[in-house]
Amino acid sequence: MRRDVFQAIADPTRREIISLISHESLNLNAVAERFNISRPAISKHIKILTECGLVRIRQDGRERYCEAKLDKLNEISVWVEQYRKFWESKLDSLEIYLNELQSKPKNNTNGNGNK
Known part of the structure; x- marks a missing residue:
């Protein structure tokens, strides 16, 4: 399902993730460590942000890094x-x-x- 940018920013956790990775590219674990919710919940938020085009996942060896794409x-x-x-x-x-x-x-x- 293709989501839109409005869905992405509707959730405060997703807005905080966007803010967090807009300053620096972080791996998924580093993002998850900043929140008091489960790693699967963070992964779901990241998936929605990716579907909306606000986050790009970059593979670097075994690590997956989240990068903000704020032009959306x-x-x-x-x-x-x-x-x-x-x-x-x-x-x-x-x-x-x-x-x-x-x-x-x-x-x-x-x-x-x-x-």
Whole structure:
């Protein structure tokens, strides 16, 4: 099954793995040692990250090293950017509206025209 990048970052453990190996290439045991979950659970997370294209496994002799491929995160960046622009526009409109309300002269009547 081909997974997408959004599935990869949905899990906090996978996000932490990405962060960990983005600084240096680590073998599977070194990755597993940094977590309080089982080695098979880490392997499952690494498999998902590999399927999403965020991690590449490099064989070096008997060791398998995890390397981050962060260019796939651009897909998320593009998706988030469209919503950032949308919300910035909405918040700008709200700011303009609030400024207009504040600049209107205050009416000192009690609601029926009397002061």
